[in-house]
Amino acid sequence: MSDAGGPTGARLPDEEMTRDAEFTSRARRGVLRSVWHDPMGRSGLIMLFIVLFVIMIGPLIFPFDSQSFGTSAASILQPPSRAHWMGTTELGQDVFRQFLVGGRISLYVGLSATLIAIVLGAGLGLVSGYYAGWRDTMLMRVTDFFLVLPTLPLIIVLAALFGQSILVTSLVIGLTSWPQTARIIRSQVLSLRERPLIQRVRSLGAGDLRIMRKHILPNVAPLIFANLALVLSGAVLAQAALAFLGLGDPVQVSWGTTLHNAFNSGAMSEGAWWYVLTPGVGIVVMVLAFSLVGHSLDRVLNPMLRGER
Amino acid sequence: MSLRYLAKKLFTLAVTLYVTVSFNFLLFHVLPGNPVQLLARSGHFDPAARAQLVKLFGLDHPLIVQYFIYLKDMVHGNLGFSYVYRQPVTTVLGGAIGNTVLLVGTATLVTIVVGIWLGVVAASRAHSLSDATITVTSLGLWSMPDFFTGMILIFICGVWTHILPISGLVTPGLVTGTWGHLVDVARHLILPALTLTLVNAAEFSLISRNTLVDVMVEDYMLTARAKGLSRRRIIWRHALRNATLPIVTATALYVGMILGGAIQVETVFSWPGMGLLIYNSVVQRDYPVLEAAFLIFAIAVIATNFISDLLYQVLDPRVRRA
Amino acid sequence: MSLLDIEDVSVDYRIGSGSLRAVDHVSLRVEQGEALGIVGESGCGKTSLGLAVPMLLPANASISSGSISLGGRELVGMSERELNQLRWTEVAFVFQGAMNALNPVQRVDRQILEAITAHDSHADREVAGARVLELLELVGIAAARAKSYPHEFSGGMRQRAMIAMALACRPSLLIADEPTTALDVISQAQILALLDSLRRSEGLSLMMISHDLSAIKRVCDRIVVMYAGVVVESGTTEEVLGRRGRPAAAQHPYTKALIAAHPDLGGARSLAQGLSGHPPDLSVPITGCRFADRCDSAMEICREQAPASLSVSPGHVAACHLARRLVP
Numbered sequence: 001m002s003d004a005g006g007p008t009g010a011r012l013p014d015e016e017m018t019r020d021a022e023f024t025s026r027a028r029r030g031v032l033r034s035v036w037h038d039p040m041g042r043s044g045l046i047m048l049f050i051v052l053f054v055i056m057i058g059p060l061i062f063p064f065d066s067q068s069f070g071t072s073a074a075s076i077l078q079p080p081s082r083a084h085w086m087g088t089t090e091l092g093q094d095v096f097r098q099f100l101v102g103g104r105i106s107l108y109v110g111l112s113a114t115l116i117a118i119v120l121g122a123g124l125g126l127v128s129g130y131y132a133g134w135r136d137t138m139l140m141r142v143t144d145f146f147l148v149l150p151t152l153p154l155i156i157v158l159a160a161l162f163g164q165s166i167l168v169t170s171l172v173i174g175l176t177s178w179p180q181t182a183r184i185i186r187s188q189v190l191s192l193r194e195r196p197l198i199q200r201v202r203s204l205g206a207g208d209l210r211i212m213r214k215h216i217l218p219n220v221a222p223l224i225f226a227n228l229a230l231v232l233s234g235a236v237l238a239q240a241a242l243a244f245l246g247l248g249d250p251v252q253v254s255w256g257t258t259l260h261n262a263f264n265s266g267a268m269s270e271g272a273w274w275y276v277l278t279p280g281v282g283i284v285v286m287v288l289a290f291s292l293v294g295h296s297l298d299r300v301l302n303p304m305l306r307g308e309r
Numbered sequence: 310m311s312l313r314y315l316a317k318k319l320f321t322l323a324v325t326l327y328v329t330v331s332f333n334f335l336l337f338h339v340l341p342g343n344p345v346q347l348l349a350r351s352g353h354f355d356p357a358a359r360a361q362l363v364k365l366f367g368l369d370h371p372l373i374v375q376y377f378i379y380l381k382d383m384v385h386g387n388l389g390f391s392y393v394y395r396q397p398v399t400t401v402l403g404g405a406i407g408n409t410v411l412l413v414g415t416a417t418l419v420t421i422v423v424g425i426w427l428g429v430v431a432a433s434r435a436h437s438l439s440d441a442t443i444t445v446t447s448l449g450l451w452s453m454p455d456f457f458t459g460m461i462l463i464f465i466c467g468v469w470t471h472i473l474p475i476s477g478l479v480t481p482g483l484v485t486g487t488w489g490h491l492v493d494v495a496r497h498l499i500l501p502a503l504t505l506t507l508v509n510a511a512e513f514s515l516i517s518r519n520t521l522v523d524v525m526v527e528d529y530m531l532t533a534r535a536k537g538l539s540r541r542r543i544i545w546r547h548a549l550r551n552a553t554l555p556i557v558t559a560t561a562l563y564v565g566m567i568l569g570g571a572i573q574v575e576t577v578f579s580w581p582g583m584g585l586l587i588y589n590s591v592v593q594r595d596y597p598v599l600e601a602a603f604l605i606f607a608i609a610v611i612a613t614n615f616i617s618d619l620l621y622q623v624l625d626p627r628v629r630r631a
Numbered sequence: 632m633s634l635l636d637i638e639d640v641s642v643d644y645r646i647g648s649g650s651l652r653a654v655d656h657v658s659l660r661v662e663q664g665e666a667l668g669i670v671g672e673s674g675c676g677k678t679s680l681g682l683a684v685p686m687l688l689p690a691n692a693s694i695s696s697g698s699i700s701l702g703g704r705e706l707v708g709m710s711e712r713e714l715n716q717l718r719w720t721e722v723a724f725v726f727q728g729a730m731n732a733l734n735p736v737q738r739v740d741r742q743i744l745e746a747i748t749a750h751d752s753h754a755d756r757e758v759a760g761a762r763v764l765e766l767l768e769l770v771g772i773a774a775a776r777a778k779s780y781p782h783e784f785s786g787g788m789r790q791r792a793m794i795a796m797a798l799a800c801r802p803s804l805l806i807a808d809e810p811t812t813a814l815d816v817i818s819q820a821q822i823l824a825l826l827d828s829l830r831r832s833e834g835l836s837l838m839m840i841s842h843d844l845s846a847i848k849r850v851c852d853r854i855v856v857m858y859a860g861v862v863v864e865s866g867t868t869e870e871v872l873g874r875r876g877r878p879a880a881a882q883h884p885y886t887k888a889l890i891a892a893h894p895d896l897g898g899a900r901s902l903a904q905g906l907s908g909h910p911p912d913l914s915v916p917i918t919g920c921r922f923a924d925r926c927d928s929a930m931e932i933c934r935e936q937a938p939a940s941l942s943v944s945p946g947h948v949a950a951c952h953l954a955r956r957l958v959p
Contacts, residue, residue, distance in 0.1 A: 040445075145328060147562075148614055152569025153587065153606045157336060160591045160599060233452065240454045241573055245588055259457065263577070268460065271468050280457040288452035295448065528726060529734040535687055536746045536796075537718030540711075550736055626736055626780040 031222060034300040035293065041300070044292025051286050055103035064097035080274050087274035089258075090265035098258055099278045105254035106286065109170050110236040116174025117231050121181025122224050128182065129189025130212060140186070147179040155238055159247040166249045173238045181227050188220050222301045229294030233287045240283050255279035314622065322615050329607050334379050337600045339372060388604075389597035393590070398601045401586065406605070408478060409582030413564075413571050415498060416505035420567075421560065424510045425549070428517025432525060433544050443514060450511035455570040459504040459577035466500060473500055476579040501578040505570050509563065516559045520552040527551070554625055561617035565610045632703060633660040634836050635684065635804055640697035642679045642688065651914045653679040655860040656696065661804065666830055666837040668847030668868065670889065671857035674910055677840045680857070681806050684838075685722045686714050702803060720750050723797035725790070725807040732793055733781040739792050740777040743767070746799040766795040770825060787818030794825060798833060805830070808840045823849045844893050848872050853946075856886045859910045859921040862940075866947030880957060882949035884926045920952070928953060 035041035075092040086096035128139040158172040192198060198215055206214075242248055243256025244263070258279040262268070267275045370378070382388070388398040431443040450458075467475030474480060474497045483493060524530065525548055533547045568584075575584030583602050590598040642654035654676040661667045669677045682688050684699055686706060699706045701721055706714070726732040734742055743763045748754050764774045770791040781789055790810060797805055807826065811819040827850050830837050841847050847854055847868065854871050856864040864871065864883040871886065873879035881887050908925040911917055920926070923933040932952055940950045944957040 145325065145332075148325070148565070148607075148610055149329075149332075150565035150568050150606045150610050152566075152572060153603050156572065156587060156591060157599060157603050160594075160596075161336065237452075237454055241456065241569070244454070244456050244573065245576060246592055256454075259460070263456075263460065268463055268468060271464075273464055276457075276460050276464070280454075280460065283454055283457065284449070284452050288449060291448055291452055528732045531687060532724070532726060532732045532793075533734070535685060535718055535724040536749060537715040537720070538745070538749050539715065542749070547734055547737075551734070624736070627782050 031300055035296045038296045040292050041296030044289050044296060047285055047289035051289055058100035062097050062100055064101040086278045089275060090267055095275055095278050099282060102253050102255045102258055102279060103282055105252045106236055106239060109166050109239045110232055112170040113173035113235040114232045117177035118181060118228055121178035122185050125182040125185025126189055129186035130193060143179045143182050151176050152241060159242055164247055164249055166252050169239060169242060173235050177231055177235060184227055185220055188223055189216055192216055192219055226294055226297035226301050229290045229297060233290035236287050255282045318618060325611050330383055333604050334376055338375060388601040391595055391598050393593045393595040398597050401598055402601060405583045405586045409571060412501055412580055412582055413567055415502045417567060419506045420510045420513050424513030425517050427514035428521055429544060431518040432521035447511040447515045450507055455508050456573035456577050458507055459574050462500050462504055475500060478581050501574045501580050504574050508570060509567055517556055520555045521548055524548050524551045557617050557620050561614045564613040568606050634663045634702060635661040636700045638698045641695045642683055643693055643695045645691045649914050653860055657862055659855050661836050661838055664836055666851040668851035668854045669840045669857060670844060670847055675857045676860040677857050678808055681808050681840045685718050719746055720800040721802055722804045723802040725793050725797050725810050727809040727812050733789060735781055738778050738780055743796045743799050746796055750800050766798055770795040786814050790822055804836045806838045811846050826850055844889060858885050860913055864949045870947050882943050882954040883951045884928055885922050
């Protein structure tokens with residue numbers, strides 16, 4: 001119901017200013033609480049907490065010794081037992097202990113790749129949206145080009161060319177995961193810069209950097225945050241695929257690497273489900289946790305940013 | 310669609326293709342990890358062989374000359390020579406492309422049909438239990454790496470029950486007629502296609518659902534209800550027709566994802582397509598094949614986006630004459 | 632018997648964990664061939680009331696009390712199937728001019744044709760097609776433009792096409808919700824003239840919802856003024872708003888304020904310029920008169936007790952403690 005009635009007249013800039021300030025503080029205070037009250041967000045947060053707890057504390061209690069191989073035929077590819085909760089690998093290693101350590105690598109690569117992607121994407125989006133004009137056109141052309149390139153094949157090619165350390169993996173995933181973020185941030189900045197407050201501050205002679213830092217960044221920060229969770233889930237998936245295809249760090253065993261070993265050692269035809277299921281479920285739970293939180297954040301933030309109630 | 314628009318789009322397409330080809334050159338021939346250096350480092354070759362290889366690839370020329378040689382080769386459809394198969398790359402790719410088209414085509418088709426149908430079901434009962442179930446299931450499936458989904462299906466259908474073949478395109482040594490051959494291929498196709506579909510239909514249904522939910526609150530949907538149209542007609546004729554536009558765009562972006570999935574799925578099921586070729590060329594360091602396969606994937610995605618742009622023009626009367 | 636009889640109807644919206652009563656025990660009637668105007672600020676419940684008639688309220692809204700009968704048939708509680716038969720054949724809708732009420736990807740003639748064939752599956756395609764052109768001609772759209780898409784029409788033409796579509800099944804009641812909002816002044820005048828002539832030539836009853844008093848005065852026989860979900864005043868347009876030299880005899884301070892905001896009822900377009908403050912929050916219970924906070928003549932009793940409706944003259948009712956019987 002958008003009747004044209006009601007009090008009209010130009011809204012005072014000061015009123016607009018307080019509204020902006022209100023939005024920012026309300027957003028900061030309310031977002032986490034809103035996510036917690038959203039069933040999707042709450043299950044995501046709980047899952048995330050469990051995953052973090054397991055992979056941070058787990059290895060301290062059940063340390064993994066990569067040198068401890070099974071010595072007898074009776075110790076390889078054993079189903080779950082008291083001694084080996086999740087069975088053993090084709091080398092007689094404990095799957096559960098390997099699982100606890102592997103999660104750290106998956107998370108570590110995911111986090112650092114996401115950091116690179118977000119800084120790059122948000123930075124380009126900010127610049128592009130704020131300056132508009134030719135800089136925007138140019139940056140968006142580049143963004144669209146990378147948006148169209150098939151991401152996973154590109155990541156595979158880059159990893160094949162540049163090596164397989166977790167550093168390279170993080171870089172490669174990070175450098176290919178930013179275009180979506182750049183697009184999202186740019187469109188938000190484009191709408192922000194038309195707001196009366198920004199216009200006014202600019203007419204008062206504030207510098208571009210100051211406007212970006214003080215007025216634009218705080219307003220896109222929640223959006224960056226929501227996007228972060230989604231990029232993170234994508235990065236963990238990409239890392240897993242890379243490691244599965246044999247392009248993971250051979251020393252730093254991640255969940256994807258475990259699955260690579262399981263697949264290539266013939267554990268599948270031996271029916272060693274524990275070897276496949278344990279790291280696989282780890283990946284699914286971690287990715288699901290991040291995407292649940294991300295979707296929930298998105299749901300909470302989007303109407304807020306659009307200024308609806 | 311105006312000719313001017315078509316011309317503009319074709320020009321953009323040409324530029325994008327040129328940039329992609331050049332980007333490929335940059336990746337494989339300029340950046341520090343170029344294949345010959347890598348091969349030399351990995352100790353595959355003695356110095357004499359290395360020198361020979363350098364000459365073969367024209368690496369003794371300055372970069373700019375190499376670039377033009379490369380472009381010329383591209384124009385002539387010369388994609389290089391495979392180290393491993395000892396055949397021209399085009400020959401190696403030739404057989405694989407058809408198999409990938411079969412797999413990806415089947416999966417895409419099923420994905421679109423199932424994804425849209427689930428999206429409609431969820432959207433027409435938005436915020437109900439079945440909506441929530443579809444959304445959560447979709448998120449769960451989306452969170453599964455393609456290769457892991459494939460491995461689970463192998464356990465279920467191949468290791469534990471033996472109901473479906475889990476590897477390859479055909480049963481080795483099986484001698485039958487044409488019909489029997491087709492049935493055999495179809496049986497081998499089921500699991501890899503199902504894997505790709507499960508993951509992608511999940512997200513596709515989420516996209517359809519959200520697009521439809523946005524369309525449902527449009528004013529013309531209220532008009533359709535006020536006109537006393539049946540629920541079915543309102544959803545399939547009015548809502549879906551309007552939701553098609555964003556869905557078409559999403560489909561194009563999807564092809565990139567599905568191709569990424571195809572690499573994993575073909576690897577898991579030993580499906581002799583481009584994806585398996587990429588995996589093998591990574592393992593065997595067969596860079597010319599990797600380079601060509603990546604280029605073809607990129608071009609496939611660019612072409613799909615081009616087609617979806619044109620389709621958008623045809624489907625949306627608002628931009629058609631603009 | 633009235634054509635439309637709305638009796639004691641309330642509409643509740645579920646919002647978050649609470650609820651909001653947008654329409655609060657409203658009763659009104661539309662007689663055969665009559666044009667009734669409903670006026671009020673945005674959020675007063677007039678649109679909800681209009682949507683409630685053919686049961687088109689959004690999913691989070693429900694009719695929590697009362698009855699709505701159209702041509703003697705009760706609509707509240709009717710099955711969706713029965714309602715679909717009634718919609719457009721008995722009651723058609725013309726939505727806000729600003730709304731994109733026509734399907735953007737369907738040609739205009741197809742949309743009108745669809746309305747006809749949906750209610751008469753045996754309709755001869757040629758006859759129906761001729762009827763579409765006839766309808767478009769009736770509202771002043773040339774047959775040559777029939778195959779256009781909505782975006783190829785101007786705002787005024789879109790609204791006329793909407794009216795043509797509304798007439799497709801010869802409904803007895805037409806509900807027009809802000810039919811002229813967001814149109815330019817000339818289109819506004821044309822649409823109002825069209826509605827006025829159609830209701831005579833087609834024997835339509837009209838329920839016109841608007842915030843624009845001059846539009847209502849132009850077309851309607853009677854007026855209902857709504858404020859914060861309740862009817863505060865109703866009567867003939869002539870008596871309440873004044874016409875042909877007779878001064879407005881509005882009794883409710885809110886109606887008076889609305890009239891005051893339109894110094895010459897012919898020109899000014901924006902409402903409520905003379906009215907300060909906002910309507911009350913409907914999600915909390917209100918004691919006393921809903922308008923008291925914004926009323927210049929509010930007394931102590933106004934904040935304690937809701938005013939009863941008083942018949943100030945035959946057919947003219949006002950709900951205000953200050954209202955007095957008019958001396959004829």
